[in-house]
Amino acid sequence: MSTGPNRIxxxxxxxxxxxxxxxxxxxxxxxxxxxxxxxxxxxxMDLVQREEFEAVREMALKARAENEKLAARIEALEAKLVEKSAEPTV
Structure with missing residues (x-):
């Protein structure tokens, strides 16, 4: 057992x-x-989790790309329609 200052x-x-x-x-x-x-x-606070946000973001990006493809397709079809209606009928 220690004694004196060491014990303290x-x-x-x-x-x-x-x-x-x-x-x-x-x-x-x-x-x-x-x-x-x-x-x-x-x-x-009704916040969304990061995983849910990323999933919805991916869906939106795919939808936007699909919309752009469809818009280009519609434009091409309209151009064909204009060409056909401009052709003289025989």
């Missing part, structure tokens, strides 16, 4: 180690509570 320093070191452990526990508890509260707030 040992006790102080033990106290500081315990305090650091307690502080880490409080920190973890605070982070958990904060995450839970933040999650509840975000869920109440």
């Amino acid at each position: 320093l040992d006790e102080f070191a033990k106290l500081m180690t315990d305090a650091a452990g307690a502080a880490q526990g409080v920190r973890r508890e605070f982070e958990t509570a904060f995450r839970g509260q933040a999650e509840r707030i975000l869920n109440s």
